[in-house]
Amino acid sequence: MPSPSNNKIRPIKTEDRSDAILQSLTDFIVEEGLQPGDRLPTERELMNGLKVGRSSIREVIRHLQALGIVEIRRGSGTYLKRPLSEKTVYLPLSIATKRDGLLQTLEVRRALEVEASILAAQRATPDEIEEMRTKLEHMEAVHHLNGTAGPEDLEFHLSIYRAAGNPLFEQLLQQMRESFESFFEMPFDRKDFAGRSFPFHRQLFDAIASGDTEKARKHTLEILSVVEEDIVQMAQETDLV
Template sequence: MAEKASTKKRAPEERDAEGPRDVPHALIKLIEDEGLQVGDRLPPELELVRRLGFGRSTIRETLKTWESMGVVSRNKGAGTRLIGEMSRNTLRVALTIKHEAESLIRMQQVRRPLEIEAVRLATRLATPDQRRVINARAAELIAVYEAGEDWRPADHRFHKAIHAATGNPLFEQIIDQILKCFHDIYETPFGKPHLGQDSIPLHRPLADALIAGDEDRAVEFTERIIDMVCAETLQIAENCND
């Protein structure tokens, strides 16, 4: 006999694992289902936690994003009120993209110093064998990119080779944990699976500088790569708001 499907409501921490992009959808659906209009007050945060099943900090982060967009106003005494028109189609897309952009930028802000320090250490400490691996990974990445194929797995292997060359396994572990927290957004941000594609050619000179022991130049290319991804993220968010 087939088992009966479970109807048990998931705990907030389980729902949060679905990714930050799910929260705006859930909130917009609640607003639409309740028929809330400009001037109406949203349920308190604790009630939103209970009804939607997401953690309070996750919901609060989304509401802060909406406040910065002029969609809601937040006041301790008056609660959270709608101050902007809610459109089922256009605003749903705008809110989701804005939220994803801010989440991705925050992730890159945390990742940046880790990647830079990893490159510094790898440039100083990599063994000849590790430098050969980094060179091979860079060649693989560029070949896949130029062939027009999905370069993300090769990019991951390239950066893992750099992390391994630091001699400190925590770099790979911590960066992987950061990426897992934003897995959905990082894998297909804005529904665009190849965000940061224009930065891929810079990985070749990054590898060359690291292999040559040129620490400053290796760091320079690392910073340029991260800056390009962040700039593209911001441009997509700005275009959505136009």
């Protein structure tokens, strides 16, 4: 499919450059009606339309890639992976760059994930519990086979967020988790990031399935405690500040 015209890409102001590029590109995608699988304008077209340099464009594209919104196909271009709308919530570009940003984001994740787990324990339907069970068993099988199960772990948690009954949990937490996992997998080759939290996932499922909100809260916090420990450890090993 040919690239859409770029005559609607609006130049940005110089302040808050990265966020402004992100907003302008999002507006363009919505106005053009781009759907998953459609190709975005080329890097040069974006540079010309937005009146910014290549490094600024690449920073924003990398961020959208980390959030799972676009995918980069080598030699082909950048393609939309997830639908966007005016109501789409996306995270600041700074969250996945430094230790303090990761830890600050983790504080928000902790509050949201605990609440999502509690609500899932209260609201999950039999079908939603069965979906969680299926996702968990798949995650466990992959983990036992490969020693890691990042994408499968995400799918399990997404089933919990959906069962909470509020679509904002799924959207916000998916973006946060993908940013974390992309940050530790790509720059530092840490595909085992938070792997020590694996045993707590079965306990979390059992708590939600039985409607035990206090145990759901407890096991969610145990999982996120491992995430925090890995952030601190990686920061020490890499001088990340």
